[in-house]
Amino acid sequence: xxxxxxxxxHVADVHKHFGGLHxxxxxxxxxxxxxxxxxxxxxxxxxxxxxxxxxGRLAPSxxxxxxxxxxxxxxxxxxxxxxxVARVFQTPEIFADxxxxxNVMTPAFAKRDGAFKINMFSAVENERAIREEAEHMxxxxxxxxxxxxxxxxxxxxxxxxxxxxMCLIQKPRLLLLDEPTAGMSRHDTNTTIELxxxxxxxxxxxxxxxxxxxxxxxxxxxxxxxxxxxxIAEGAPDEVRGDQRVQEAYLGGAH
Amino acid sequence: MSNFMSRKDLTLFLGFAAVVLLLPILATPFGAAYPDLxxxxxxxxxxxxxxxxxxxxxxxxxxxxxxxxxxxxYAAMWSxxxxxxxxxxxxxxxxxxxxxFAVAVGYVSLRRSGIYFxxxxxxxxxxxxxxxxxxxxxxxxxxTGLRMTLSDPRVIDGLFTxxxxxxxxxxxxxxxSGWNGxxxxxxxxxxxxxxxMRISNSPxxxxxxxxxxxxxxxxxxxxxxRPYTLTAFIISGxxxxxxxxxxxxxxxxxxxxRMQWTASGEVVLMxxxxxxxxxxxxxxxAWLIKYFENIFSSFNDNVLxxxxxxxxxxxxxxxxxxxxxxxxxxxxxxxxxxxxLIVVFLPGGIMEGVRRIGARFGHMRKGSKSxxxxxxxxxxx
Numbered sequence: 126x127x128x129x130x131x132x133x134x135h136v137a138d139v140h141k142h143f144g145g146l147h148x149x150x151x152x153x154x155x156x157x158x159x160x161x162x163x164x165x166x167x168x169x170x171x172x173x174x175x176x177x178x179x180x181g182r183l184a185p186s187x188x189x190x191x192x193x194x195x196x197x198x199x200x201x202x203x204x205x206x207x208x209x210v211a212r213v214f215q216t217p218e219i220f221a222d223x224x225x226x227x228n229v230m231t232p233a234f235a236k237r238d239g240a241f242k243i244n245m246f247s248a249v250e251n252e253r254a255i256r257e258e259a260e261h262m263x264x265x266x267x268x269x270x271x272x273x274x275x276x277x278x279x280x281x282x283x284x285x286x287x288x289x290x291m292c293l294i295q296k297p298r299l300l301l302l303d304e305p306t307a308g309m310s311r312h313d314t315n316t317t318i319e320l321x322x323x324x325x326x327x328x329x330x331x332x333x334x335x336x337x338x339x340x341x342x343x344x345x346x347x348x349x350x351x352x353x354x355x356x357i358a359e360g361a362p363d364e365v366r367g368d369q370r371v372q373e374a375y376l377g378g379a380h
Numbered sequence: 381m382s383n384f385m386s387r388k389d390l391t392l393f394l395g396f397a398a399v400v401l402l403l404p405i406l407a408t409p410f411g412a413a414y415p416d417l418x419x420x421x422x423x424x425x426x427x428x429x430x431x432x433x434x435x436x437x438x439x440x441x442x443x444x445x446x447x448x449x450x451x452x453x454y455a456a457m458w459s460x461x462x463x464x465x466x467x468x469x470x471x472x473x474x475x476x477x478x479x480x481f482a483v484a485v486g487y488v489s490l491r492r493s494g495i496y497f498x499x500x501x502x503x504x505x506x507x508x509x510x511x512x513x514x515x516x517x518x519x520x521x522x523x524t525g526l527r528m529t530l531s532d533p534r535v536i537d538g539l540f541t542x543x544x545x546x547x548x549x550x551x552x553x554x555x556x557s558g559w560n561g562x563x564x565x566x567x568x569x570x571x572x573x574x575x576x577m578r579i580s581n582s583p584x585x586x587x588x589x590x591x592x593x594x595x596x597x598x599x600x601x602x603x604x605x606r607p608y609t610l611t612a613f614i615i616s617g618x619x620x621x622x623x624x625x626x627x628x629x630x631x632x633x634x635x636x637x638r639m640q641w642t643a644s645g646e647v648v649l650m651x652x653x654x655x656x657x658x659x660x661x662x663x664x665x666a667w668l669i670k671y672f673e674n675i676f677s678s679f680n681d682n683v684l685x686x687x688x689x690x691x692x693x694x695x696x697x698x699x700x701x702x703x704x705x706x707x708x709x710x711x712x713x714x715x716x717x718x719x720x721l722i723v724v725f726l727p728g729g730i731m732e733g734v735r736r737i738g739a740r741f742g743h744m745r746k747g748s749k750s751x752x753x754x755x756x757x758x759x760x761x
Contacts, residue, residue: 206602218600220593223586231590234583235602243611245584250386252583291601 131158133299133330134179139188141174141354148174149354152188156299159328163341166351167374172334175351176303179332180212181205193298203240211292212301216308217284219291221277225268228276229259229290236295258294266290266320282313286320293324300324302333306340318343342366350374389577396573396660400566404559410675415558417674419630421667422565423623426572428650428662430619433576435648436657437585438612439592440490443498443644444505447485448478448617450512450639452624454519457526457634460549464536467549467556467564467629471622478621479614486613490606493595505644512636525635549629561630568626569663572619577659579615588612592657620647653722655731664730672715679707 136154140147149171156162166172177183179190181197190197195208206212211232220228233255238244250256263269266286271279276287285305292300305321306314314337321344325331335341341348341362348365350358352374358365365371385393399406403421407413412421427449434440455477459470489500512520520526528547549556556564579585590598591605598605628634637643650669655661684700684707691699706714726732 201604202599203602203604206600212600214600218594218597220590220597222593223589227586227589231586231598232601234587238583240602240604241607243584245579245582247583248386248578248581249583249586250581291597295602 132156133158133193134332135191136175136179137189137191139175139178139185139190141171141178141183141185147354149178149185152354152356154349154356156330156332158330160346161325161331161333161344163333163335163345163348164351165335165338165341165348168336170351171354172336172351173303174354176301176332176334180210180301206235206295206297207240209295209298210301211295211297211299213285213288213292213303213305215303217281217288219276219279219284219287221275223276224272225263225274225276225279225287226256226259226272228287229262229294230255232291232295233258262290262294265293265323280313282309282316285309285313285317289320289324293329298330300329300331302331302335304335304337305333306335306337314340386581389581392659393574393577396663397570400569401563403566404562410671412671412675415562416630417670418562419565419626420670420674422562422569423626423630424647424650424666424670425569425663426565426626427620427623427647428654428666429569429572429576430616430623431647432616432651432657432662433579433588433619434612434616435651436662437580437588437592438609440493440609440613441498441648442489442501442613442616443641443648444485444501444503444508445616445620445647446639446641446643447505447508448482448620449624449627449643450508450634450636451478451481452621453628453634453638454512454526455621456625456628457528457632458519460528460534460547460628460632461526461532462535464534465547465550466536467551469536470549470629471625474621474625474628475618478624479618481621482614482617483610486610486617490609490613502641502644505639506641509636509639509641512639520634520636523636525633527633547632549632556629565626565630568622572622573659573663575615580659584608584611649719651729653719653729655729658729658731661729661731668718668730669715672711672718676707676711676714677709683707 132155134154134156136152139149139152141149152175164172164175174183178185179197181190181200181202184198192205192208192210197205197208197210200208220231223231227249230249230252237255260269260272263272266289268283268286268290271283276284279287289305302321306317309317318340321331325344333341333344345362348358348360348362349356350365350368350371357374358368358371360368400422403418404413407418412418427445431442431445434442452474455474456470459473463469463473485501485504489497489504492500513522530547532547534547551560551564554560579588587598587603587608590601590603591608595605624638627638646669647666650665651662652665653668654663654665681700681704684703685696688696688699704710706717722729726736728735
């Protein structure tokens with residue numbers, strides 16, 4: 126058992142039931158600084174419920190989620206973000222009516238100015254520092270050539286890159302990814318994995334919910350396997366791959 | 381100046397100011413160059429520009445903005461009655477009162493978005509209208525409307541001079557009727573337009589556009605969106621109050637019908653007609669609707685007969701009879717058809733038409749070079 130010192134996210138003994146249905150039972154999960162922690166499991170295992178509990182969208186029936194010493198349960202989405210948690214959605218959530226560069230500048234303003242500021246007497250075009258930061262970010266994700274394009278006109282894969290850029294520009298302490306390659310072509314999946322590997326080298330803590338094994342085994346340092354709302358295995362990718370219970374419950378003997 | 385406003389913005393503002401200030405000349409060929417109408421152009425331009433900050437930038441469609449217009453009118457009238465005939469305190473009082481009213485209505489209505497927000501604002505406006513019409517008669521003078529009388533106290537004016545003659549609003553003793561009134565209201569339209577430009581180009585304006593585009597993402601990006609929407613609501617409510625007070629300055633009668641839902645609907649039409657979310661569009665929409673209301677409605681068969689005098693007699697009678705249905709009493713028919721045509725063919729309003737024409741000219745000038753680039757981008761995308 127490691128000390129709590131480098132644990133960034135602690136899901137402490139969480140239960141969640143909807144009426145008689147136990148969606149999550151006895152979930153205890155620790156994510157350490159700099160780690161990429163994947164949560165996998167078959168459909169209906171409770172992955173999305175767990176993510177929604179972590180992000181504060183669902184209140185656990187008992188237990189708590191602690192991030193960096195702060196209880197997240199009961200906080201609003203913007204408060205959780207201001208604590209340093211960014212989220213990538215299953216379907217990319219971007220500002221379709223704004224240009225690509227404005228999409229990336231907006232989160233930078235949230236980081237600099239906080240949750241609310243009436244800054245109506247300066248001009249966006251004079252915010253050079255934020256624009257430069259956004260341009261660097263777009264270079265990183267390979268969207269710099271599209272900076273003045275309307276974000277709504279981007280391809281699915283590019284929207285995902287943009288959403289990642291919007292999260293990364295805030296330099297979050299924890300990045301939550303909800304099936305980041307869902308509904309993507311093989312090509313887009315591979316470019317997204319490459320991008321996530323690139324981010325990984327910077328030591329950002331990530332929690333990734335995924336059902337695509339290819340994605341999980343190329344990225345994760347640690348894997349937690351859910352089935353029927355319970356954790357059935359946890360460990361490094363190789364350990365999990367060899368685990369008998371995981372094979373039965375999830376991999377279905379395919380390996 | 382360059383740090384505060386880009387060259388492009390400065391050009392737009394100066395161009396707009398030139399058109400507004402030269403309107404007495406520019407409107408002459410259209411038969412619209414008389415002060416009463418041009419004052420209304422200015423006043424409803426302010427109303428529409430303010431409304432656009434909420435609807436166009438933030439994406440919240442209010443169906444009750446006439447309530448703030450009406451509150452501004454009544455507040456200005458009470459300032460004329462109780463304090464002074466000077467227009468400045470009346471306008472300040474009106475803006476403050478409509479701002480306070482907007483805080484209350486916005487605080488409740490902004491708990492919902494989309495159609496529910498629209499219905500809530502409509503409900504508040506209709507409540508205000510009915511209160512003004514009946515229960516609040518001591519304040520609003522009911523269906524007769526509130527006007528000034530010789531016996532009003534006017535405590536500030538009483539300190540300096542003794543009342544003489546019929547009371548009319550003024551600016552430190554200067555008359556505000558006729559062309560003076562036009563230039564007085566024009567200054568306020570220019571100031572409102574400037575404010576709207578500043579907001580639209582500021583980080584604050586970008587946040588409002590973000591809320592319109594994807595409020596969920598705004599929340600997960602760390603923004604508390606409620607104070608942003610409330611601020612936009614209050615600003616647009618105060619500008620509606622400003623417009624309402626200016627109408628009382630130029631035409632000293634405040635009536636409840638200004639708060640009715642048709643008046644709220646009119647500002648929605650103005651904004652959509654001109655171009656939602658654009659800077660100039662709402663002003664053009666307001667001018668167009670006021671032009672139709674005042675000029676088209678005054679055309680009668682005599683005017684039409686003169687207009688078609690080049691046609692042979694029999695044909696002229698038929699043409700006059702047909703087009704007579706679209707003018708005079710039937711001006712709503714022309715406006716309605718225009719509205720349908722614009723919404724169907726130019727969903728972005730008149731400004732989208734302007735942009736398309738501009739793009740076509742730009743295209744012709746640049747020639748094949750830009751079309752090759754468009755083709756390349758399309759191939760990459």
